[in-house]
Amino acid sequence: IQAVPRGCVVSDVGSTKRALVERADVIGRSDVHFVGGHPMAGSEKSGVGAADPFLFENALYVLTPAARVPDSSVNEMVDLVRCLGSRPMLMDAETHDRVAAAVSHVPQMIATALVNLVGRLNEADGLPLQMAAGGFRDLTRIASSPFAMWRDICQTNTVPIREMLDAYIGELTAVRNKVDQEALADNFTYANEIRNGIPKDSKGFLHPLHEVMLVAEDKPGVIADVATRLAQANVNIEDIEVLKVREGEGGTIRMGFGKQADAEQAVDILNGVGYQVRLR
Structure with missing residues (x-):
């Protein structure tokens, strides 16, 4: 930020926002404004071979400006995001990180833990992975993600991830205690209602399809x-x-x-x- 010309708007495309926005505020200048950005697009793949010319098209693109950033700078980023074909959404950095922990970061931890569990069971006779069908593959697809990216995410969003993992463990414990009970149907019913209410798309559309x-x-x-x-x-x-x-x-x-x-x-x-x- 110190090296950029006067009047510039600086942004990023990282998956966590609070630590970066706070750091930019500390080292920033009054004539340069940082607007955090997180395009909700991409995959567990990386490299040139995974390039997608339509990556940002119709994708939700979260912007997290600090409180002192003027509306004019925020509007510049909103216009840029729209030029990319994406749909801008504004929120504060702390809210972003809490939501991202719930819907993105914790699912990664869950997928990784589940694959590790089944992998260790598979070492005995090889049967679990032979029987792993579409449901298991769909649920654990993101377990193929490289740790190099997730190291930074976990280190910059540690507290929200731990809080959401604790909450998830609580949900798992409740399900565990109901496994042999008819009351488990309530968990399935509620999950079905919530899942069916998610916009039916893969790139964070703001409108339902x-x-x-x-x-x-x-x-x-x-x-x-x-x-x-x-x-x-x-x-x-x-x-x-x-x-x-x-x-x-x-x-x-x-x-x-x-x-x-x-x-x-x-x-x-x-x-x-x-x-x-x-x-x-």
Whole structure:
């Protein structure tokens, strides 16, 4: 910050914000303003091979300006974020780190611990990993993330992560005590309600998507055929996911559309060519 020209707005793309915003405030200048940034986009992959030209498109991009940063500087960052195709959201750094601990950092710790547990069980006879199906892979995908990135996250967001881990351990203990009881149904019901209320996308859209479910045979070319037919009708698929696929038995494809009209048109097009499709 000391080296940049007068009037500059400085930002970052890190996953934790409080420590960085506080540090920038200490070493900063009155004529240079720091606005913390966290684009909610990326994956567990890294390097040039994982580059994505649409990485920021429709992604939620959190900005955490310090209290002394003028609105003009914040607005410059908001405009930049929108130019990237992302959706800006403003919040204070402490709130960001607490929320990030709950929905991003603790899930990483959970996935890592679960894979370590199953890995040690697997050392005995190799059976657990042979039986690990789609659910286990989906739940633990982020366990492939490199520690180099998570070292910094854990060291700069230690207290919120520990607090959320303690809360999660409390939830696990409650579930453990109910495993053989009918009362466990309450936990499942509540979890279903919350999970189904999450916006149906993978990049932090601020608006919920209109979903279409398609049942299709499990064979090469199905997704390409569906996408091509919709593209020819100028219907844009904003999100797509393959659900519950069993080899040779078919499965379900979930598609998300930005407009209800697009979802309804997709159903008409695909039903018209023989696919089994419905609005969700």
